[in-house]
Amino acid sequence: MKQTVDLLIRHALIITQDDARRVIEDGALAVRGNQIAALGATAEIDLAFTAARTIDATGKALFPGLLNIHTHLFQSAVKGLGEDMAVEQWVQAVTFPTAAAMNAEEAYLLAMVSCLENLRSGATTVMDFNYALRDPALHTAVIQAMVDSGLRGRYTRTIVDNGAPMGFPPALCQPAEEALAHAQTLQHDHAGAGDGRLDIGLAIGVIWGVTEQGLRATRRVADATGMTITMHVNESPYDNVAAQQLWGRNTIAMLAETGVLGPDFIAVHCVHMTDADIDLFKQHAVSVAYNAVSNMYLGSGIAPIVRMADLGLTIGLATDGSGSNNCQDMLETLKFSALLQKVGRMDASCVLAQGTLDWATRGGAHALGLAEQIGSLRVGKKADFFLVDPFTPKAIPVHDPVATLVYSAGQSNVETVVVDGRVLMEGRQFVHLDEAQLLRDAQRAAQALAARAGTERLLARRGKWRPI
Ligand SMILES: [Zn+2]
Known part of the structure; x- marks a missing residue:
């Protein structure tokens, strides 16, 4: 007697990313509800299971969904x-005025654009780092976009309680107690949204935007609520300059002293790191979000990722917001993450395609504390995966499917995306929403916002795009 499952993928080359990095040729994966019910050779799975719906994946590779562990979805x-522009100039001239002028409808549409591109590039889990926006509607708009997109995700809400002296606009800072109370409200109201796909976390903007009391209060709330903490750390040398001015010590030493570091702390960027900084991260089992494209885009430098990985730190990959990347393409991120390390160390063998994929799957899942649920394919884990159809000139021929994914594949090769057992994209088309309409609406929204925020003047010498 065969068991019935909801979805069966047959005849795929399955890259499990399990502990043994098992690859199953002519493999099948059975999904019941939102979980993987079985995976193995198609011939064996066929004997045991019958499905309400079957997808023939002949000629395609099946990968666990990628994790994009740092982005700002509204930044589309x-x-x-x-x-x-360098980062300090860029936040003042572009992102701050945009965030301060944005309305909830714009936040929703622009976050949705980011979510869709994540899905199109194989990312099934995203951690958003939203600014310390005072208007609660701007937070719920982004949360709603994450839920509607079908992604799995963690929405984090930023604490900036010392922004004014550093030029943060008033709409983007508030007392820590107020920000933390709002984060707890978000957790109460939205954790578990989207059938359990969404949870809520805390974010600290940057060391030069927070008080010592704010740092300590954030740790207290994290301990009391189980929310993780993420923070931009040492993206540029200015972090340490500011921390020295404020407290007479470097950023990471200050984070250690105030109790902020811990296994639930996800440090973003970590470009300018001393040996003592890395030691502190190691002592506190901190995870690192590596944003290769953003680090190149803003000229921030090359983070010592291979060194930190060799010392046993958990590394996850991320795009950062589209403002400092210009897209949310996780496949491009895979490639640049590997290439930038090779350049930095002048050593082509310092990171392998397999290691890069590990960062984007297992590493990201571990960083978010979700390693038991996602990051690899095994029975009982969440059914988050995507199918790659390599038959485009960019990706063919395939010899090693992992090398193809990391170095050759593009969004046009991502053919089917399943999150939480739900088929969101099939035949390169989203099945649960009207993408074309959404993109047109987002284009109009972005132009209206740029006019209102005054950022349009940055385009003074160029032609204006006329939306259709
Ligand atoms: Zn960022």
Whole structure:
């Protein structure tokens, strides 16, 4: 007697990313509800299971969904605005005025654009790092976009309680107690949204935007609520300059002293790191979100990722917001993450395609504390995966499917995406929403927002795009 499952993928080359990095040729994967019910050779799975729906994946490879562990989903708004600036200049001229002028409808549409591109590039889990926006509607709009997109995700809400002296606009800072109370409200109201796909976390903007009391209070709330903490750390040398001015010590030493570091702390960027910094991360089992494209885009430098990985730190990959990347393409991120390390160390063998994929799957899942649920394919884990159809000139021929994914594949090769057992994209088309309409609406919203925020003037010498 065969068991009935909801979805059966047959005849795929399955890259499990399990502990043994098992690859199953002519493999099948059975999904019941939102979980993987079985995986193995198609011939064996066929004997045991019958399915309500079957997808023939002949000629395709099946990968566990990628994790994009750091982005600012609303930043689609500023793609192509204010390129060629260093980070401190860029936040003042572009992202702060945009975030301060944005309304909830714009936040929803622009976050949705980011979500869809994540899915199109194989990312099934995203951690958003939303700014310390005072208007609660701007938070719920992004949460709603995450839920509607079908992604799995963690929405984090930023604490900036010392922004004014550093030039943060008033709409983007508030007392820590107020921000933390709002984060707890979000957790109460939205954790578990989207059939359990969404949870809520805490974010600290940057060391030069927070008080010592704010740092300590954030740790207290994290301990009391189980929310993780993420923070931009040492993206540029200015972090340590500011921390020295404020407290007479470097950023990471200050984070250690105030109790902020821990296994639930996800440090973003970590470009400018001393040996003592890395030691502190190791002592506190901190995870690192590596944003290769953003680090190149803003000229931030090359993070010592291979060194930190060799010392046993958990590494996950991320795009950062589209403002400092100009897209949310996780496949491009796979490639640049590997290439930038090779350049930095002048050593082509310092990171392998397999290691890069490990960062984007297992590493990201571990960083978010979700390693028991996602990051690899095994029975009982969540059914988050995507199918790659390599038959485009960019990706063919395939010899090693992992090398193909990391170095050759593009969004046009991502053919089917399943999150939480739900088929969101099939035949390169989203099945649960009207993508074309959404993109047109988002284009109009972004232009209206740029006019209102005054960022449009950055385009003074160029032609204006006329939306259709
Ligand atoms: Zn960021």
